[in-house]
Amino acid sequence: MSEAGGQPAGGTPAPATFEEALRLLDEVVARLESGDVGLEEAVALFERGQGYLAVCRERLAAAQKRIEELTADDLPPAGPPATGSDEPF
Numbered sequence: 001m002s003e004a005g006g007q008p009a010g011g012t013p014a015p016a017t018f019e020e021a022l023r024l025l026d027e028v029v030a031r032l033e034s035g036d037v038g039l040e041e042a043v044a045l046f047e048r049g050q051g052y053l054a055v056c057r058e059r060l061a062a063a064q065k066r067i068e069e070l071t072a073d074d075l076p077p078a079g080p081p082a083t084g085s086d087e088p089f
Helices: 018-034 039-074
Strands: none
């Protein structure tokens, strides 16, 4: 799980970018899938991977919010289009 401040659990510093967090998450997954790690290391890797996943989700949510803010003025109001009549066609 992610600690306060967007850091992955286990005291590992948070990656600087989304791409770095995703790369590190991919490495953790590859090591876990290899089956070449013991139980304790697997649990530690899983915990670290959860932290990287949280960082990725936070960065994606921030990017999505920013895109929505940038495009909010460009979008038409939500709801059905005003047609002047109650008939659908």
